[in-house]
Amino acid sequence: MTTPGPLVLLIEDESPMRRILRAALTANGYRLVETATAAEGLTQARAYNPDLVLLDLGLPDRPGLDVIRELRTWSAAPIVVISASGQEQAKIDALDGGADDYLTKPFGTGELLARLRVALRHAERASGEPEAVLSIGPLRLDFASRVVTDGDREIHLTPIEYKLFATLARNVGKVMTHRQLLREVWGPSHVGETQYLRVYMAQLRHKLERDPARPRHLVTEPGVGYRLRTES
């Protein structure tokens, strides 16, 4: 008998969607608890203490943000939210409110599994020792010496560029909202100034990407923020 897969709590009110997610998740070794309402979801979360919560933002009984806030009072389990297009603001609020990642309907199974993998890996890493070095293809970031290299070549980054890259690197694979990045890099009084972020992101791409207009790693999540992607 192999080790049991991660336990996912699925909170989703549409039953066809639940059926599809159940098929995709169980086929890929996840164990599953399903509920259709926010209230029941919160009860089940306490009963099962899942490894990950997959939460639809359009639940009939309570706003998704409520559920996230309540979960976050006692649980550090990663939360991945599912949103419909047109719920852009709800999605951003969910991420700023403590969700780890998001999926926008319609999404494919490949994307779903990738998001869950990243969220679980990230949760695991957060509880252990921080990594000293991050490698993405030929790029290498050494957190201790604060040096970024591309092959043998050292890349000179300004202090802000380094801070921005290091923040994305510590959260590799995970979406970071504009607000989260601005707070980390520029400080809490600058969270509204997205133009800074966009300009520095462009500079970073020109230094780290082969084709800055078509980034492979420093990818934009339109309207939401950025993500450092390792695979492509």
Next chain:
Amino acid sequence: MSRNRTLAEGLLVAFALVALATLIGRGLPGQQRLADVVMVYLLGVVLVSLRYGYLASSVSAIASVLCFDFFFVPPHYTFAVDDPGHLVTFAVMLVVAFVISTLTRRAREQRLRAESEQIRNALLSSISHDLRTPLAVVTGAASTLLDERLPAEARREMTETILKEAEHLERRLENLLGMTRVEGGALHLRRQWQPLEEVVGTALARTGLEGREVEISLPEDLPLVSIDAGLIEQVLVNLLENAAKHTPAGTPVRVAARAIDRAVEVEVADRGPGIPEAEARRVFEKFHRLSDVPGVGLGLAICSGIVGAHGGRIWVEPRDEGGSSFRFTLPLVGTPPTMEREP
């Protein structure tokens, strides 16, 4: 445009035209002839009723009579009247104003009704055709999948077909919704200063250009633009998808931008068959389709609406080396934020 805004605008125009008529009346040479002045006021009423509804034209008619009395009928600058004969002039003026405005308004409403009828019909036929075709494919493929004797390879093919057609459906619905947003005046821009490069990047990531060579030419010193990134991305996606749809597979596509006077000009160019000059304007109209390539015919109309909302314009011109070059401008409104240079 919302009803309230139209009414407010109509009232504003009505008052402006009455004031203008008064000024013109006062400026008429020599002894002011009251009949001439009446004509000038009536012209204002006609203009208002050509564009605005009942309330605006009525207000314009009444305001005209009042101003006429106040400024032109002796004794001047009071609403009192010396000669009772002038009361008849007022009555006739009011009746004529109401009749003219009713007639003009009716003619205008009839035209609008005919237009919206035409749009509704076109919309219905394109919905039934362009949404049902992929739906039929999905239904067919899904029911074929139910057959358990289907070999694995055919199974995979059916599944891929369902996925692809569903994606088409999604995109078409998005365009239909996009058009209602552009048309319904619900398009409030969330402008932010940003480099154009990022929007080009997200647009390219969203577009299936299937192995085409994409030449990107964005000068490093291109100024920041103040745009709604989501909407401009939609413009680029629509232009790129058109290029992919209407030009031979494998031909290159070019995305470029340059700074011009107080604006940035963006170009999406292809090496396809080009667009006949007679069609160059019409392609931006709703439901206008160039050939029998499937689609609702809304992509370019949406582009035009979005670019217009940004204060720019969009057009297409032929390329010297063959193909079409779609271009649009993004005017630089306001002052870009200053960024402190880092050491």
